[in-house]
Amino acid sequence: MPQRSLHPLVYILLMWITIVSIIQVVFIAFFFTLGQNGQSLGYRGEKPGGTNDSLVGTTLPTTAKRGMMLNFKAQKAPTAKEAIFWVAVNPNQNVISESGKELDIKKDGYYFLSLRVTLSSCEEAGGSTPSPEHTVKLKLNLKSQGKSEEKVLLEGGIDRQTNSSGQLSRVKGLYAGGKLVVTISPQTMCLNTSEAVTHLDVIFMQKH
Known part of the structure; x- marks a missing residue:
């Protein structure tokens, strides 16, 4: 007789465990769905002072499409x-001029800049041998109201073992009218022009 009285309690306990499990599954599914929707939105941030130099957040804005x-x-x-x-x-x-020592920026936007420059030994050409003293710079030249302004966007030294600057990169908000130029100092003719080791890559994303 006492054993039969336990059966209803067991059923009630099983029903309670089932209900709690269903609630937990629904809550977890809702939580992850909400999180993914929030990440997919992304947003574009501005630094204090209103300068749009970088992207804020863990995801790219929808303009990246x-x-x-x-x-x-x-x-x-x-x-x-x-x-x-x-x-x-x-x-x-429509974005950047296709060739030249100075590349004209023709559109406002976010620019991911990636630069690598490699030198070669060219003593036979009368040039200087690559050394750690060589510095590579990616500069932005601006002209406003008749005045010229120069900003260094990327800078790196030449490594003795690889004769390369390595990969230099950053994201920068740029405006139409600027010019990108890459210089090597001290000046040298010993440039390895193989695209695999010397290249400038740009990813452009609209601001609006």
Whole structure:
């Protein structure tokens, strides 16, 4: 007789465990769904002072869907006094000019800049041998109200073992009218123009 009286309690306990389990599953599913929706939205942030120099948050803004990638390969300059001459592999003149020592920025937006420069030993050409003293710079040249302004966006030294600057990169908000130029100091003609080791890559994303 006492054993039969336990059966209803067991059923009630099983029903309670089942209900609690269902509630937990629903709560977990709702939590992860809400989290994924929040991440997919993303947002674009502004630094204090209203400068749109970088992206804020863990995800790219939806404007990244309208972005594009541009790749530039180097050509050896006629003289050591000139900056590196770039030629676009996949040109888009609506964003950046397709070739030149100075690349014209033609559209406001976010620019992911990635640069690598490698030198070669060219003593036979009368040039200087690569050394740690060589510095590579990606500069932004601006002209406003008749005045010229120069900003260094990327900078790195040449490694003795690889003769390379390594991969230099950053994201920057840039505006139309600026010019990108890559220089090597001290000046040298010993540039390895192989696209695999010397290249300038740009990913463009619209601001709006």
